[in-house]
Amino acid sequence: xxxxxxxxxxxxxxxxxxxxxxxxxxxxxxxxxxxxxxxxxxxxxxxxxxxxxxxxxxxxxxxxxxxxxxxxxxxxxxxxxxxxxxxxxxxxxxxxxxxxxxxxxxxxxxxxxxxxxxxxxxxxxxxxxxxxxxxxxxxxxxxxxxxxxxxxxxxxxxxxxxxxxxxxxxxxxxxxxxxxxxxxxxxxxxxxxxxxxxxxxxxxxxxxxxxxxxxxxxxxxxxxxxxxxxxxxxxxxxxxxxxxxxxxxxxxxxxxxxxxxxxxxxxxxxxxxxxxxxxxxxxxxx
Amino acid sequence: xxxxxxxxxxxxxxxxxxxxxxxxxxxxxxxxxxxxxxxxxxxxxxxxxxxxxxxxxxxxxxxxxxxxxxxxxxxxxxxxxxxxxxxxxxxxxxxxxxxxxxxxxxxxxxxxxxxxxxxxxxxxxxxxxxxxxxxxxxxxxxxxxxxxxxxxxxxxxxxxxxxxxxxxxxxxxxxxxxxxxxxxxxxxxxxxxxxxxxxxxxxxxxxxxxxxxxxxxxxxxxxxxxxxxxxxxxxxxxxxxxxxxxxxxxxxxxxxxx
Numbered sequence: 001x002x003x004x005x006x007x008x009x010x011x012x013x014x015x016x017x018x019x020x021x022x023x024x025x026x027x028x029x030x031x032x033x034x035x036x037x038x039x040x041x042x043x044x045x046x047x048x049x050x051x052x053x054x055x056x057x058x059x060x061x062x063x064x065x066x067x068x069x070x071x072x073x074x075x076x077x078x079x080x081x082x083x084x085x086x087x088x089x090x091x092x093x094x095x096x097x098x099x100x101x102x103x104x105x106x107x108x109x110x111x112x113x114x115x116x117x118x119x120x121x122x123x124x125x126x127x128x129x130x131x132x133x134x135x136x137x138x139x140x141x142x143x144x145x146x147x148x149x150x151x152x153x154x155x156x157x158x159x160x161x162x163x164x165x166x167x168x169x170x171x172x173x174x175x176x177x178x179x180x181x182x183x184x185x186x187x188x189x190x191x192x193x194x195x196x197x198x199x200x201x202x203x204x205x206x207x208x209x210x211x212x213x214x215x216x217x218x219x220x221x222x223x224x225x226x227x228x229x230x231x232x233x234x235x236x237x238x239x240x241x242x243x244x245x246x247x248x249x250x251x252x253x254x255x256x257x258x259x260x261x262x263x264x265x266x267x268x269x270x271x272x273x274x275x276x277x278x279x280x281x282x283x284x285x286x
Numbered sequence: 287x288x289x290x291x292x293x294x295x296x297x298x299x300x301x302x303x304x305x306x307x308x309x310x311x312x313x314x315x316x317x318x319x320x321x322x323x324x325x326x327x328x329x330x331x332x333x334x335x336x337x338x339x340x341x342x343x344x345x346x347x348x349x350x351x352x353x354x355x356x357x358x359x360x361x362x363x364x365x366x367x368x369x370x371x372x373x374x375x376x377x378x379x380x381x382x383x384x385x386x387x388x389x390x391x392x393x394x395x396x397x398x399x400x401x402x403x404x405x406x407x408x409x410x411x412x413x414x415x416x417x418x419x420x421x422x423x424x425x426x427x428x429x430x431x432x433x434x435x436x437x438x439x440x441x442x443x444x445x446x447x448x449x450x451x452x453x454x455x456x457x458x459x460x461x462x463x464x465x466x467x468x469x470x471x472x473x474x475x476x477x478x479x480x481x482x483x484x485x486x487x488x489x490x491x492x493x494x495x496x497x498x499x500x501x502x503x504x505x506x507x508x509x510x511x512x513x514x515x516x517x518x519x520x521x522x523x524x525x526x527x528x529x530x531x532x533x534x535x536x537x538x539x540x541x542x543x544x
Contacts, residue, residue, distance in 0.1 A: 062359035
């Protein structure tokens with residue numbers, strides 16, 4: 001009950017720190033399964049790439065044909081030199097790409113042993129890891145998609161509002177992000193426009209591109225669904241797009257983790273583990 | 287290896303070993319039998335799904351002459367080294383015979399000239415290696431289904447096993463000899479042919495002369511080269527490694543549709 005003293009003075013201020021339920025259990029579970037899948041898919045994918053470390057455009061492409069990208073291992077006397085070539089541009093990457101140490105010895109190897117699964121060269125094992133986690137990733141993705149569409153997650157949390165995508169607002173958010181000023185208080189209840197757009201690009205463009213280009217590398221799927229070859233411009237183009245998209249996802253993850261750290265590491269991690277996200281109410285400070 | 291043992295080398299060696307311990311943790315998991323069995327479940331799921339969503343008769347895309355690779359990359363064995371094979375190659379395979387036996391009503395033998403007289407199919411298809419590269423070539427050969435119909439399959443027949451002339455790994459028990467197997471769905475697929483010609487010329491030795499299997503919709507290692515004998519069987523788990531092929535015995539999937 002309000003006491004006499006409070007009446008007529010300032011309205012009761014909201015608590016300084018409140019907890020909201022930011023992520024549903026399904027979002028949290030599918031998020032962490034995704035972390036596991038994408039990590040193992042990347043590591044086994046690099047193992048698979050090492051079996052033929054060059055990329056082509058078009059329907060065909062083998063070692064005799066021109067490649068637009070290559071991680072080469074060149075012998076120079078007793079030394080092995082690692083070289084990454086993109087088109088005509090090349091740079092020496094000995095120690096990491098093209099030549100790296102395994103068991104204390106410099107070896108010709110596109111991606112280094114510490115980045116691949118298994119660490120030693122074994123295409124068959126790499127493929128087994130890759131396809132197992134590809135299936136888990138697809139099933140996990142379907143569950144998330146069903147929840148997003150039927151459960152309203154996409155409409156409620158990810159669909160940008162007209163105000164979100166107004167150029168002025170986006171420019172404003174870019175400036176704020178660049179200055180590491182993140183939304184506080186009531187505004188932090190929802191994803192900001194840059195977050196929404198980034199997540200939408202990942203969910204509806206990059207991840208489907210990954211699956212589509214991966215399936216296009218399957219000779220059996222190509223027989224049943226030849227339009228995939230037309231969409232991606234041939235099997236070797238699909239392999240190139242699979243590679244580029246994979247590293248686009250890595251770039252996303254790097255920025256994503258940086259933002260998680262900069263905008264409140266513990267609060268963000270707690271919200272993705274327990275669902276609880278703390279909001280600091282600025283008005284309360286006045 | 288150098289015999290000089292210096293402190294510097296020792297330190298580098300120790301650091302590398304420590305690094306290897308971390309990696310070995312992952313590799314232990316990777317080599318664990320149970321882990322491998324779980325991971326291999328995905329192979330069955332892949333095969334079941336692909337067989338469900340791609341009907342047995344669906345053809346792989348056929349390309350035009352303009353799409354043919356300027357050079358078709360030869361891979362795996364490019365020169366079988368048995369005296370028997372080398373001798374046959376010297377006489378343009380005049381003495382070579384393809385044997386069809388096992389669970390068939392009429393075991394048969396074909397010379398290269400016999401095969402060339404049979405109805406043939408020509409197809410320009412894409413060859414996809416498990417390593418990642420692709421090459422497009424024009425193949426001509428006899429549909430395997432035609433040969434199997436002529437020989438007549440006995441009830442219970444399930445697989446065609448291809449025995450090859452090349453030995454990819456030198457072993458005492460012959461397990462390094464190349465072999466492959468496909469089931470009857472693939473054996474009777476219209477594009478599954480026993481090819482004797484690539485790009486309008488007799489198969490060269492590096493491409494599997496005198497005869498190789500083309501089983502489109504599968505990765506390259508299923509396309510056995512230097513085929514000498516086809517045995518129709520109801521199982522393949524009693525052959526060498528038990529997995530139905532040279533590369534299958536070395537960890538690769540029997541169903542190579544992806």
